[in-house]
Amino acid sequence: MNPLVLGTARRFLAHASAVQLHLTQLVSIGPGETRQKLHRDQMAFDLYPFPANYHVQCNTMWALTDFTIDNGATHICAGTSAMTDDDAALVPSFQAELPRGAVLLYDGKVLHGGGANNSDGPRHGVNLTYSVGWVRQEENQFLSCPPEVARTLDDELLKLMGYQQGAFALGYVGDQQDPLAVLRGTDEKTRLVGDYADQSDAYGAFVDDLPDV
Numbered sequence: 454m455n456p457l458v459l460g461t462a463r464r465f466l467a468h469a470s471a472v473q474l475h476l477t478q479l480v481s482i483g484p485g486e487t488r489q490k491l492h493r494d495q496m497a498f499d500l501y502p503f504p505a506n507y508h509v510q511c512n513t514m515w516a517l518t519d520f521t522i523d524n525g526a527t528h529i530c531a532g533t534s535a536m537t538d539d540d541a542a543l544v545p546s547f548q549a550e551l552p553r554g555a556v557l558l559y560d561g562k563v564l565h566g567g568g569a570n571n572s573d574g575p576r577h578g579v580n581l582t583y584s585v586g587w588v589r590q591e592e593n594q595f596l597s598c599p600p601e602v603a604r605t606l607d608d609e610l611l612k613l614m615g616y617q618q619g620a621f622a623l624g625y626v627g628d629q630q631d632p633l634a635v636l637r638g639t640d641e642k643t644r645l646v647g648d649y650a651d652q653s654d655a656y657g658a659f660v661d662d663l664p665d666v
């Protein structure tokens with residue numbers, strides 16, 4: 454919920470109706486571990502070839518320990534987000550050295566991977582990633598955080614976790630009830646497509662074309 458980081462993620466993914474939490478994981482690389490295979494995080498979506506100009510993810514890696522060349526700082530192949538896999542494979546990586554407490558931001562298309570740990574201590578990072586609201590979340594937020602815990606959290610965090618519509622027709626409960634309202638025990642309905650008309654020209658045009666009934 455860090456305002457600067459979340460604001461950046463929201464702005465980066467502003468082409469979608471909603472932004473959501475995609476995963477929350479601690480990545481620990483222990484002494485002696487080898488390099489992770491370079492990959493693009495959006496590969497998780499069944500390897501679907503999203504267009505180069507459509508970003509699905511905005512990712513963060515928060516350093517809980519210093520990230521150094523020796524202990525496995527993340528390798529990034531800068532500039533590979535819009536490249537074909539063949540071209541991207543030719544780009545050398547650099548390692549994102551970070552002091553403890555710093556955060557690395559990277560998109561879901563860039564080739565990257567955890568480094569080898571040749572030091573004698575662990576490298577810990579918290580990987581929090583965000584995605585557009587219409588894709589399946591990598592980590593199932595509704596089971597990872599059971600309802601009795603979810604009810605203790607703030608609405609804004611809950612919406613980010615998925616207690617919101619992912620787009621006008623995604624994520625309702627039962628008879629088009631709003632998921633956050635259901636969690637809180639109230640009976641509010643979700644927004645319908647007409648409520649999105651001011652969100653984008655495409656929604657506006659769709660609503661304008663609806664026949665009068």
Ligand SMILES: O=C(O)CCC(=O)C(=O)O
Nearest residue numbers: 480526527565566567568
């Ligand atoms: O630990 C890292 O530096 C990167 C981790 C990563 O890219 C992953 O787990 O997908």
